[in-house]
Amino acid sequence: MTPPPISTAPATVDILDQAREQVLERGVGLTESQVLDVLRLDDDRLEDLLALAHDVRMKWCGPEVEVEGIISLKTGGCPEDCHFCSQSGLFQSPVRAAWLDIPSLVEAAKQTAKSGATEFCIVAAVRGPDARLLAQVAAGIEAIRNEVDIQIACSLGMLTQEQVDQLAAMGVHRYNHNLETSKSHFPNVVTTHSWEERWNTLRMVREAGMEVCCGGILGMGESLEQRAEFAANLAELEPDEVPLNFLNPRPGTPFGDLDVLPASEALKSVAAFRLALPRTILRFAGGREITLGDLGAKQGILGGINAVIVGNYLTTLGRPAEKDLDLLVDLQMPIKALNDTL
Template sequence: MTQAPVQSAQISKNDILAEAREQVLERGEPLRQEQILEVLQLPEERLEELLELAHDVRMRWCGPEVEVEGIISLKTGGCPEDCHFCSQSGLFQSPVRSAWIDIPSLVEAAKQTAKTGATEFCIVAAVRGPDARLMSQVKAGIEAIRNEVEIHIACSLGMLTQEQVDELAAMGVHRYNHNLETAQSHFPNVVTTHTWDERWDTLRMVREAGMEVCCGGILGMGETLEQRAEFAAQLADLEPDEVPLNFLNPRPGTPFGDLEVLPATEALKSIAAFRLALPRTILRFAGGREITLGDLGAKQGMLGGINAVIVGNYLTTLGRPAESDIDLLGELEMPIKALNATI
């Protein structure tokens, strides 16, 4: 009669969520790679329990506030790289044409982003790395925005040289985004025209220059659960300020155009696992959440570890209306982070 409680206690002791509660929630220590994999392998019937734990971790180590960001493509299409998920590559038969946005349109986009309550506005370009023309356009755009809009400005311009890193820092760029995209072991299946290490080098220089580091990736690109856990652990090693979590929205004409959309339960499990791997990091809902999760899943994600959102449209795909996300935050009683709280 005395064996059952002992056995029950042993099960509880060895359970990954019990481990995570003590390790991450109580002590603030991120899960290790093998523990992240255990979380990703949990059965669906434990999803609600997992999401509740991830939400508790987010609330304890990040607080209730949500950071809101808008993005704009300064230079779209015609990219020379072969990122297999991207319709902006000039190497694929995909429908995105090369185009530049003018400075007045850039300023107007920043104004509209600020009206939503967003504190971050990210200028993005589809390039391997910026040339002199692009750097000049970015500088002019930042100056024009600063003259009319009070908002932090981030950039995502591909791989950088040290000189370019220093230039962006001198422009006052608040945060630089450069995604590692996926686990190092899976990267050659996603991109062949540059390496994972080249991306890592840019991130290292950005950090050393004093800019905040934004680095995440796309889930559902054919990676195994083991590689997804590897990716989360590698991001934890990088210690970025922000991790945008995208879910593959297969684009016609790209090598990944025929991949299946990640199941919602798998996406939610991944969100929670990344929160447990990155307890103090801004974890941002990004592209693909609409097709992967829908409205109900978006709500579950916000209650499962997410504490930041991109509002409006993405670079080449439509997002939820900004008002829908702002309304959702109000419904969940999650305050939008104020501009002075992000400095």
């Protein structure tokens, strides 16, 4: 009998085997096409995927978890049309414009520090800061520094070079400005400014010596291909921190009727972003409560996450800080000390 011909076609290499050698062993993040392969994995591979992402996090980031609290200095009335956001003044949402006074800001920083957090982020719903807002931020930072030992971050929208320099001079440790989604999907999410405008702000922030915090929201109607593209966009930017949010559909916004992302898809995304960004702080942020619940929080922290926002978010409720902190104790994951963030 004539033996069958020997195939010369290359054998299919499993994406998790590739990631194990490339990311875990060598610390090289997955490419866009490789991230897409991860996102397309069947749900029965999820446990193996999360275990690998956890191994990558432990090897390249260590066991410490960075804890952060956020506070809204200026809420609502934003002129931009980010379709996910109830703070836009263009939508019929229940959020109304309001300012927080300096004593309340200091008290929020104190409560955040008591939770063990090392980072306190001052956020404002604006296109970019005007002179009044920057003066309020400067006064707030000075007042906080007089009473609280904590790193201060800001998220104030798009910046000019002069504004970047002012914030750096104030001693802002980290600046958050999310790209929100992939470059190709961005016009479906925001029309009042461009993805490139956000990118330019992030470039100036890095050049000024502040740490760059940049992430986005998953579940805004993007395809798996666009989700993989977003991971690649972030890998190119090389941010110090990536907050991963999951859409919590807000009444009155254009995305108010979108479905919540399935938990398995959300966890696959967490692991995929860890494999694309092996050395980056990957932070659980908004929407994880309704997307993942208590069990998902544990799975995420054992699947690549190494930072959390504790307490409430800007316009939605989060998990009680004690729940997250107790979970970290149960998992024997220490909270990163303040002197480790300097």
